[in-house]
Amino acid sequence: MAGAPSAGLALLRNSSLTEQWELAVSSCLAVLCLRIDGQPTGFTAQQMVTEYLAVEHNPALVMFNTHLGLTVLDLLPDGDDPAPVIDRLMSTATGVGGANGARESLAHPRFLNGLPGGQAAELMEIVKSSTLGQSVLSPESRTRLLASVEISEVAAMRQLEIARLGAMQTP
Secondary structure, three states: OOOOHHHHHHHHHOOOOOOHHHHHHHHHHHHHHHHHOOOOOHHHHHHHHHHHHHOOOOHHHHHHHHHHHHHHHHHOOOOOOOHHHHHHHHHHHHOOOOHHHHHHHHOOHHHHHHOOOOHHHHHHHHHHHOOOOOOOOOHHHHHHHHHHHHHHHHHHHHHHHHHHHHHHHOO
16 A cells, blocks of 8 residues: 555545554544545544544553654644643653653653643653653662662572472472
8 A cells, every 4th residue: 555545544444443542543544644645634633633532541551642642743733723632641641650651742842832831840850750761770769679689689598598498308
């Protein structure tokens, strides 16, 4: 289908999609095909936003949801309101496990341009407090990590000693 966006659209329309994320991705692909083909994206772009917003937030899929939302922003026609997509991205970034999503969103110009005042600082604080992008652990994180390693080392040595003694007692 290389260079044949109308064939891509036909394939998308004839696909049997059952999962909400599939519908959202399919909508993105449909908008992309229409753009490549030089056709208007109006209704399809609105549907793309609707499908994206209907994808359930799952903390285990923060990066997928973030990248999907940033793709929707990229494909959104000029003049369309990006606020609902930006709000969802913000919600994902500030939710459980959202630090990586915050970092990715902050790197996206259209997301940053659409943020109301103060929210970029909130996301930067989330990224900073998660120690993402830092090459050195904070002193308290380092102390906790070393304590955990010491506890693990003692437990492992105990288990090895128990196994060694058990092997000596077995005829």
